[in-house]
Amino acid sequence: MTRVVAKDISKLYGATKAVYRAHLEAKDSEFVTILGPSGCGKSTTLRIIAGLIRADEGRVYFDDKDVTDLSPNRRNIGFVFQRVALFPHMNVRKNIAFGLKARHCSDEEIARKTKEVLSIVQMEGYEHRAPSQLSGGQAQRIEIARVLATDPDVLLFDEPLSNIDAKLRDELKFEIRKIQRETGKTMIYVTHDQGEAFAISDRIYVMSQGIVEQVGTPTELYTDPSTPFVASFIGQNNFVTGTVKTADPASDTGTILAGGIEIHTHIPHEHALGDKVTACIRPEDIEILPEARQGSKGATRARIVESIFLGNTTRLHVDANGTILKVDLRGPERFSYLNAAGKDITLDLKKCSVIRAE
Amino acid sequence: MKASSAERVKDVISYTYVLLISGLLLLPFTVILMRSLTATLPDGSTTFSIKAYFDIIASFWPKVYLSLSIAITTIIIDTAIGVPAAYALVRYNFRGKKTLFTMLNGVWYVPGICYALSLIITYYFLYKWFLGYWGFIAAYTCGFLMLMLMTCIVAFRYVDPCYEESATCLGAGRFATFFKVTLPMVGPGVSAGILLTFVLSFNEFITALLLNLATRLQTAPVRVYADITRARVLPSISAEAAVLQLISLAVVLVYLKVVGTKYLRGVVLI
Numbered sequence: 001m002t003r004v005v006a007k008d009i010s011k012l013y014g015a016t017k018a019v020y021r022a023h024l025e026a027k028d029s030e031f032v033t034i035l036g037p038s039g040c041g042k043s044t045t046l047r048i049i050a051g052l053i054r055a056d057e058g059r060v061y062f063d064d065k066d067v068t069d070l071s072p073n074r075r076n077i078g079f080v081f082q083r084v085a086l087f088p089h090m091n092v093r094k095n096i097a098f099g100l101k102a103r104h105c106s107d108e109e110i111a112r113k114t115k116e117v118l119s120i121v122q123m124e125g126y127e128h129r130a131p132s133q134l135s136g137g138q139a140q141r142i143e144i145a146r147v148l149a150t151d152p153d154v155l156l157f158d159e160p161l162s163n164i165d166a167k168l169r170d171e172l173k174f175e176i177r178k179i180q181r182e183t184g185k186t187m188i189y190v191t192h193d194q195g196e197a198f199a200i201s202d203r204i205y206v207m208s209q210g211i212v213e214q215v216g217t218p219t220e221l222y223t224d225p226s227t228p229f230v231a232s233f234i235g236q237n238n239f240v241t242g243t244v245k246t247a248d249p250a251s252d253t254g255t256i257l258a259g260g261i262e263i264h265t266h267i268p269h270e271h272a273l274g275d276k277v278t279a280c281i282r283p284e285d286i287e288i289l290p291e292a293r294q295g296s297k298g299a300t301r302a303r304i305v306e307s308i309f310l311g312n313t314t315r316l317h318v319d320a321n322g323t324i325l326k327v328d329l330r331g332p333e334r335f336s337y338l339n340a341a342g343k344d345i346t347l348d349l350k351k352c353s354v355i356r357a358e
Numbered sequence: 359m360k361a362s363s364a365e366r367v368k369d370v371i372s373y374t375y376v377l378l379i380s381g382l383l384l385l386p387f388t389v390i391l392m393r394s395l396t397a398t399l400p401d402g403s404t405t406f407s408i409k410a411y412f413d414i415i416a417s418f419w420p421k422v423y424l425s426l427s428i429a430i431t432t433i434i435i436d437t438a439i440g441v442p443a444a445y446a447l448v449r450y451n452f453r454g455k456k457t458l459f460t461m462l463n464g465v466w467y468v469p470g471i472c473y474a475l476s477l478i479i480t481y482y483f484l485y486k487w488f489l490g491y492w493g494f495i496a497a498y499t500c501g502f503l504m505l506m507l508m509t510c511i512v513a514f515r516y517v518d519p520c521y522e523e524s525a526t527c528l529g530a531g532r533f534a535t536f537f538k539v540t541l542p543m544v545g546p547g548v549s550a551g552i553l554l555t556f557v558l559s560f561n562e563f564i565t566a567l568l569l570n571l572a573t574r575l576q577t578a579p580v581r582v583y584a585d586i587t588r589a590r591v592l593p594s595i596s597a598e599a600a601v602l603q604l605i606s607l608a609v610v611l612v613y614l615k616v617v618g619t620k621y622l623r624g625v626v627l628i
Binding site for chain 2: 050052071072073076077078079081083085087088089098099102103146147150
């Protein structure tokens, strides 16, 4: 159980800032995910924490120990790579024993730990298989067993499921989470898949172009994105840019005038009257008001432009005074608007998050 | 039915072509082998005999041992130099890497005779320190180093660095990582270098001929040449040539059986 801190780390490749002054922290037994698109610096950050890449600036701490200058073999970490890195010339047992031998464990201890970790990943009986005789999912399980055997302080995962088919990926991500809960290890996980990140993480660091955009729990990131990038990267959003027309500092509510629509919503106190802001409205958060509530405060008139049935949702494209919005309908309501193009409706847009406009 | 006949004709042509090519490739060896297994009787007629092989035991086998010794020593030194050098060239980036590589590659474009001549001149400049067995070793080590280097570079490129990173993260130091993970994975590639170095240095002729003039050390191929120029193609000389070919062939077949052809890809001469 170890607390990991990467303090203001930077890594430059020529003029390209792969990672720039990123500060990351994983508490004891916490499952932290670094999420971002390709090339955002998430793997570089992880490799700096592992010691596989040396940062140009910043320090890495495991608990209070500065490990920045330690090579990976002296950090007591476990690293699971994107590509399965089981040694092809060793069978499963020898692969698992490799790290234990490096730690000068006795033969009895190696045998006991091998059995123990194979049981954790549910791969008993595979000791004598060669890596080439394992499927992708089995190999990744053995890879996890191999790093668990060395009892690392921190487990680092660099997109371990990206080369595995969707169904197995779904199973394995929950298994990794289960292993984390059972072992209580601090884990840092890198992925570009937000579904994966949301399913298994305690906290998520969202990165873009080498910088940390936002840190938060999955719920916080989804409901309250703090930057335009996070708002656009996580889930789907309608972005409506306008100005703050009214603001009540006492209740942190107000009105945003955007194009031809007025949005009555929660406005964080840092936005003052006249500020240019963007309202991020999730398609599933837009409510179609029944007739009885059509005169309520914040109700916005709109016309359905297009209706697309997607199975578990129906996606509407609606025109609200010149602003095109996406609306997702779920439950039985989705069948009520299957051929509704041209129909006038009233929307409630108050469930939105407000960020500074770019 | 028509299609089946056409297929049969295609098969016949294909097999004939393959047999023809194989025959052409094997022809020189077959001719030498047949000639070596022939003895001329007093009446002028010929008969099957392995006498030629017994005749060359005393005179030719010492030359074979010398060639084997030179080839094996060359392999040991080239492996010791080539493996770490190839690892460094693949895994590390440094200023002048491409220039160095181009210069090393230049060895391929130097004609053998020029290389041998330059060695002799160099050795004379070095006050004949290298004239002798170690002169051969020095010449062959330099001459075949690039061959070893190339095959090892190909082998190291096959090994994804993630294996080494994984070993390091599991707690292994640099040496343990290299000897327990990297080296076993490049083993077949290194053995390809060993194979090529063996075959080429064991059978090398031009440099050996010129160094023979300076050192009086006669390798097996030079001995065959000397015998041909002296006595034409006697069965005993054919037996000498057949022995050389059989040794090379045996080594190649063992390699192909154990390792296969994968690691011979990308090598300039293959």
